[in-house]
Amino acid sequence: MMAKLLLKNLYKRYENKKGKKDKTLNPFAVNNLTLECEDGEFIGILGPSGCGKTTTLRMIAGLEDITAGEIIIGDTVVNKVQPHDRGIGLAFEDYALYPPLTVYENIAFNLRARKVKDAIIKEEINRIAPLLKVDDLLHMKPGKLSGGQKQRVNIARAIVRKPQLLLLDEPMSHLDGKMRQILRTEIKRLHNEIKCTTIIVTHDQMEAMSLVDKLAIMKDGELQQFGTPFEVYDNPVNEFVAGFIGEPPMNILTVEVQKREDSFFFKIQDADILIPVPDRYCSVVSDGMLVRLGVRPSDVLIVGEDSKGSNAAISVFENLGEEKKISFRVGEGFLTLITSDDKRYKQGDIVKLEVKAEKTHLFDVNTGDKIIAI
Amino acid sequence: MAKIELCNITKKFGSITALDNISFEVNDKEFFVLFGPAGAGKTTILKVIAGIEFPDKGEVRISDKNVNHTEPAKRNISMVFENYALYPHLTIYDNIASPMRSPLYKKDEDTVKKEVLRVASMMKIDHLLDRLPSQVSNGQRQRTALGRCLVREPNVFLMDEPIAHLDAKLRHFMRAELKEMQSEFDTTTIYVTHDYMEALSLGDRIAIIDQGKILQIGTGDEVYLTPASEFVAKFIGEPEINIFHIDLVKKENQMFAQMLGQEVNCKIEEDVAKVLEAGSYQNVNIGLRGNDLTFSFRKENEEYMNGKIYSVEPIGNKTILVIDVNGQLLRLIAPNDLKANIDDEIFVRAKMEKAMFFNADDHEYIYRHNQNELLGVK
Numbered sequence: 237m238m239a240k241l242l243l244k245n246l247y248k249r250y251e252n253k254k255g256k257k258d259k260t261l262n263p264f265a266v267n268n269l270t271l272e273c274e275d276g277e278f279i280g281i282l283g284p285s286g287c288g289k290t291t292t293l294r295m296i297a298g299l300e301d302i303t304a305g306e307i308i309i310g311d312t313v314v315n316k317v318q319p320h321d322r323g324i325g326l327a328f329e330d331y332a333l334y335p336p337l338t339v340y341e342n343i344a345f346n347l348r349a350r351k352v353k354d355a356i357i358k359e360e361i362n363r364i365a366p367l368l369k370v371d372d373l374l375h376m377k378p379g380k381l382s383g384g385q386k387q388r389v390n391i392a393r394a395i396v397r398k399p400q401l402l403l404l405d406e407p408m409s410h411l412d413g414k415m416r417q418i419l420r421t422e423i424k425r426l427h428n429e430i431k432c433t434t435i436i437v438t439h440d441q442m443e444a445m446s447l448v449d450k451l452a453i454m455k456d457g458e459l460q461q462f463g464t465p466f467e468v469y470d471n472p473v474n475e476f477v478a479g480f481i482g483e484p485p486m487n488i489l490t491v492e493v494q495k496r497e498d499s500f501f502f503k504i505q506d507a508d509i510l511i512p513v514p515d516r517y518c519s520v521v522s523d524g525m526l527v528r529l530g531v532r533p534s535d536v537l538i539v540g541e542d543s544k545g546s547n548a549a550i551s552v553f554e555n556l557g558e559e560k561k562i563s564f565r566v567g568e569g570f571l572t573l574i575t576s577d578d579k580r581y582k583q584g585d586i587v588k589l590e591v592k593a594e595k596t597h598l599f600d601v602n603t604g605d606k607i608i609a610i
Numbered sequence: 611m612a613k614i615e616l617c618n619i620t621k622k623f624g625s626i627t628a629l630d631n632i633s634f635e636v637n638d639k640e641f642f643v644l645f646g647p648a649g650a651g652k653t654t655i656l657k658v659i660a661g662i663e664f665p666d667k668g669e670v671r672i673s674d675k676n677v678n679h680t681e682p683a684k685r686n687i688s689m690v691f692e693n694y695a696l697y698p699h700l701t702i703y704d705n706i707a708s709p710m711r712s713p714l715y716k717k718d719e720d721t722v723k724k725e726v727l728r729v730a731s732m733m734k735i736d737h738l739l740d741r742l743p744s745q746v747s748n749g750q751r752q753r754t755a756l757g758r759c760l761v762r763e764p765n766v767f768l769m770d771e772p773i774a775h776l777d778a779k780l781r782h783f784m785r786a787e788l789k790e791m792q793s794e795f796d797t798t799t800i801y802v803t804h805d806y807m808e809a810l811s812l813g814d815r816i817a818i819i820d821q822g823k824i825l826q827i828g829t830g831d832e833v834y835l836t837p838a839s840e841f842v843a844k845f846i847g848e849p850e851i852n853i854f855h856i857d858l859v860k861k862e863n864q865m866f867a868q869m870l871g872q873e874v875n876c877k878i879e880e881d882v883a884k885v886l887e888a889g890s891y892q893n894v895n896i897g898l899r900g901n902d903l904t905f906s907f908r909k910e911n912e913e914y915m916n917g918k919i920y921s922v923e924p925i926g927n928k929t930i931l932v933i934d935v936n937g938q939l940l941r942l943i944a945p946n947d948l949k950a951n952i953d954d955e956i957f958v959r960a961k962m963e964k965a966m967f968f969n970a971d972d973h974e975y976i977y978r979h980n981q982n983e984l985l986g987v988k
Contacts, residue, residue, distance in 0.1 A: 441926075
């Protein structure tokens with residue numbers, strides 16, 4: 237019941253509304269997207285609203301026409317295959333359960349429509365229900381269920397048909413923090429159990445990172461990066477991906493390269509903070525050059541008086557329980573660090589800062605692309 | 611100068627009790643946070659203070675004066691709602707000036723100018739006064755909206771989830787912005803949120819509210835380190851705190867905890883043992899946050915429990931590790947490079963010195979090790 241999924245040079249352009257005078261074409265909602273998803277893999281499509289992630293999912297499901305390109309499930313090009321013949325299980329953000337039917341009948345619905353025998357339906361539901369922890373709810377009506385329970389039923393309904401491909405569209409965005417955490421864990425386990433090729437679309441990067449084998453990050457219809465969560469977090473290909481992945485977000489600041497006594501430093505604009513340029517970048521920087529420097533809040537440290545570093549005044553100290561978040565005003569933004577050190581500070585305190593130079597990322601000021609170290 | 615007191619406020623909507631005998635006091639110039647889930651009654655409290663809702667019972671006092679019968683407009687209160695709603699066609703200057711040009715608070719233009727400039731320099735937006743809201747950054751828009759509320763020099767500043775509609779990343783930034791401005795407000799502020807990080811970050815004190823009742827009032831440290839009940843503990847922090855039952859066993863004058871049906875003896879700190887004995891608590895739960903459990907792939911010593919990995923969820927700079935110990939799921943924070951597979955065997959130890967102890971009968975907080983030192987109480 238699994239299949240490889242291949243998206244080949246996929247394009248989508250929405251047509252203008254009829255009667256609209258302006259004849260200019262809409263921009264591509266999905267622009268030359270190529271993506272390969274192995275058998276049994278769990279893939280996340282992630283991006284801000286309007287990036288084309290839901291459009292992509294809808295094209296895979298067959299709910300949206302394809303402007304150009306191919307979608308291949310298993311060995312079949314499915315461009316012209318009807319949605320219900322694509323072997324896809326779908327669970328949307330809205331659960332859309334049938335209110336008069338019990339949970340059991342809701343899960344059974346699609347099987348009944350396909351005239352599957354009662355005994356087999358029962359067997360299938362008994363197999364699926366415990367996986368999603370809905371076995372105690374089978375006799376209940378949807379109205380009595382919590383949001384999290386409804387979404388479990390919804391997913392159960394999607395997988396009971398033994399789809400080749402499971403598509404999840406923002407399945408947790410309706411739920412409160414606690415339910416999300418629980419359902420996230422259950423979806424992770426479910427995938428481990430049934431190993432069905434799965435695609436989840438979400439705008440929540442933590443959710444995506446925690447669940448998937450590989451992440452596809454999209455922006456304005458275009459794929460930015462495709463890799464494991466670790467790769468994307470550790471080695472973002474451009475400024476957009478760097479800023480999108482990770483919470484609190486990566487510090488990305490404009491810095492000027494300065495040469496002082498044979499050594500290169502990055503000087504943060506609008507602040508007196510100097511960061512030694514790591515050796516690997518020395519051949520790609522030059523005195524006076526402007527670059528965008530990215531560093532995660534966990535890679536900025538407060539160090540002792542006698543260490544090397546730059547003095548800076550604390551603008552904001554936030555005690556968030558386990559972690560402390562400390563921000564330093566840099567122009568219109570902040571340089572932020574996260575520490576689990578229990579020391580308390582207050583606004584205005586001067587501390588010595590060290591930016592872990594080897595953990596910095598460089599991006600081109602104009603294109604935002606990663607500057608590759610040699 | 612304004613102190614705010616709510617005395618035994620009850621407010622019903624039909625058969626639903628929105629506020630159930632609520633009392634608290636906000637000190638002059640304090641930044642006071644009302645924190646609770648949706649429907650807890652937080653916004654109703656703000657409305658009662660603002661005079662938009664009339665309480666069925668109880669008294670609202672501002673600066674020692676009963677204001678129950680004072681018109682909302684005469685209470686000198688400024689309120690900011692979820693989105694800041696600046697006038698898009700007005701400049702930053704005119705947006706800030708707008709309250710002083712309303713019929714009710716009409717001021718002459720000289721005063722308006724003086725006030726706008728005062729507030730704008732305080733909010734560091736004095737160089738942007740000629741721009742439209744669409745031409746400034748998010749942070750600057752927020753500061754404009756706050757500035758607009760401050761021009762009247764209100765007695766009280768009420769803020770209802772002002773940054774809740776933003777995405778998580780922008781919220782981090784705006785929260786820091788807000789906190790940086792805090793020292794400039796110089797005005798008693800009541801701030802409503804359902805985000806625990808906002809509550810911990812911003813509040814001088816936090817009132818935790820659920821179903822129209824106050825569960826605890828305290829500083830960030832107090833509510834985080836010594837939550838009044840299991841409910842409060844679960845409400846603050848992510849991943850959710852692990853709470854489970856322990857059995858108390860005494861051996862040779864030393865108290866041990868046994869837990870989760872495992873052959874472990876975890877030493878209970880002496881000060882905790884004393885409190886438990888003095889109160890003759892028998893039925894006890896402990897609460898351990900994600901960092902208060904350690905794990906290992908071998909049984910290091912007799913304090914390690916035997917479990918199975920239930921789920922591994924990397925979230926960037928750390929990993930949430932879910933471990934199943936005899937059916938109890940424990941959520942731990944692990945390093946982000948953790949290599950582990952679902953259903954692998956794993957061992958986990960409770961850091962008893964970090965545990966919070968709760969009475970399992972009523973789920974109220976009892977004590978934790980070094981409590982007074984943690985809270986800086988002498």
